[in-house]
Amino acid sequence: MSISAASLAGFCRDCLTPASGARCRACGSPRIASHPELGSLAIAHVDCDAFYASIEKRDDPDLADLPVIIGGRKRGVVSTACYIARIHGVRSAMPMFKALELCPEAVVIRPNMEKYVAVGQQIRTLMQELTPLVEPISIDEAFLDLSGTERLHGAVPALTIARFARRVEQEIGITISVGLSFNKFLAKLASDLDKPRGFSVIGRAEAQTFLADKPVSMIWGVGKALEAKLAEQGIKTIGQLQRMEESDLARRYGVMGLRLARLARADDRRTVEPRHEAKSIGAETTFDHDRADLASLRPILRRLAEKVSARLKRAELAASNVTLKLKSADFKLRTRSRQLADPTRLADRIFRTAEQMLAHETDGTTYRLIGVQVSDFSDPQLADPDDLVDPAAAKRAKAEEAIDKVRGKFGKAAVEHGLTFRKPE
Incomplete structure (x- = not known):
């Protein structure tokens, strides 16, 4: 199936046929991807959903409906919690004793890194079939630049990455969430919007409006210390940064100020770098x-x-x-x-x-x-x-x-x- 950028208004994420409205007419699925810029965006961020826990549930179906925590014993920390455990408040990096206080019925499994790395490599191989521009961020997430792949895959990047998500689910047995945009910063934010099994798009037209009411902590590079420093000066939202002059931000915060000014305006000039070697x-x-x-x-x-x-x-x-x-x-x-x-x-x-x-x-x-x-x-x-x-x-x-x-x-x-x-x- 070949769908051009000009003709693509939306598609069903389950059967991948052109679709619009609340449900797919072909298969009845409500999972419709639609956006005015869907045919022109090519930077994707792929993030596996509760990666370690999803693999354990895949390998042991009896765990499917149970809260699962991957991590050390009582004195360790949580590596990953499935979404059922997250409902109880369990989060990554939380001390295990605290996680078990919040969710005493959880099944705790010690990490099997060799298994997780092997699955991560399987997914990475499938990514590299889409484009050579794959930038791994960790074992379970990566950026992809799908620019110029339309002729290779017979589809625009949005449809290509949706096919990929379905393939991972069918062949590997875990789910992923996808963020699609015109730069890395927004693609990463988009992938977190609708987890699990998400597919979210942030286009050029709404980018600054989307960012305006978000906390400054959502900007790449803003840690707790800088967030506190900005709060001391009354700056809590990205919209406030948008209204400030770049020169003023540079004067106050140096190089970081320039980054704040640009990212607040959805201006991210980083490219997808395929060479990202472990140190x-x-x-x-x-x-x-x-x-x-x-x-x-x-x-x-x-x-x-x-x-x-x-x-x-x-x-x-x-x-x-x-x-x-x-x-x-x-x-x-x-x-x-x-x-x-x-x-x-x-x-x-x-x-x-x-x-x-x-x-x-x-x-x-x-x-x-x-x-x-x-x-x-x-x-x-x-x-x-x-x-x-x-x-x-x-x-x-x-x-x-x-x-x-x-x-x-x-x-x-x-x-x-x-x-x-x-x-x-």
């Missing part, structure tokens, strides 16, 4: 009970190093910097970093480097969280040359390679390192 890869865990001794921390650190190593290998990267992260019982954060002589991909080397730093920090302090992170990425072909100082390192590297092959064939639990082996209870 670090890490893993961390929050304990049920505080820990202080090296003996109990070492197995946990080893498991984290294995997770980080697996992600490095999947991403076909090597890293030259290892960072240890610790949070004490009084919530004070400690980070210690070490630069390696050569880049690595090996769990063994990441663990041994982090363990040396950990040994210096086990000084009687009790910790509630430990994490390990790697950065300073390079070509994996440069990783892990023979170590003349530690001849046994080569044997450990070969053993790790063999373990990776077994796990790749039979699963993670097929082989376990002696340090992390859990005795059956």
Whole structure:
């Protein structure tokens, strides 16, 4: 089906046929996308709905009608809450004990990042079939610039991205929300307007009017500190910024003032940048009970190093910097970093480097969280040359390679390192 920009007034998001009014005449669906500028907008923001929770519900249909929270145990935080749990007030980053007070009947599931990353990669692959201009923002959201794709897909960008949303739902089994506009700022705002399964459009004609009554916090880059500073000067809505001179805002707030002036007027000059590489890869865990001794921390650190190593290998990267992260019982954060002589991909080397730093920090302090992170990425072909100082390192590297092959064939639990082996209870 080919629909031109000039002829497109609206379409059904379920059967994708041209439609107008309250319901689709072809299938009866009320999900009609219509807008005067629908045929001319090409910047989309795609955001998966309650991503982690949606995947868990997809994989276990018994969870479909239950409130589901993804996150750590009582001392952890909420990673994602399904929309049923959100009705009770549960939100991302909320302490788990608070979430369970609000929704005691919730099913709590520990995150399975490997599964979520795999689904995210599936969706990313489908995005890249639409356009090479895909800018990932996180595992579950991205900007797409669909300009010039009409001939390729036989449809205007609005219809192409609606087809994509339906395909994700049918083939991958989760839902997404789409924001469509003429720039990134407005596309991102639009994707939040009608979740879940949303499809919202902000055109040029209504952009400034749409923004006028919105709080300044909706502007990209306005955090709590700047919001408070603006409020002190009586500026609370974007409409107030629209009425101020750009030079006045620049004088008051410098470069940020120029950004405020432009975005308040729906002027966002950022382009969709397809190269958006991760700067670090890490893993961390929050304990049920505080820990202080090296003996109990070492197995946990080893498991984290294995997770980080697996992600490095999947991403076909090597890293030259290892960072240890610790949070004490009084919530004070400690980070210690070490630069390696050569880049690595090996769990063994990441663990041994982090363990040396950990040994210096086990000084009687009790910790509630430990994490390990790697950065300073390079070509994996440069990783892990023979170590003349530690001849046994080569044997450990070969053993790790063999373990990776077994796990790749039979699963993670097929082989376990002696340090992390859990005795059956």
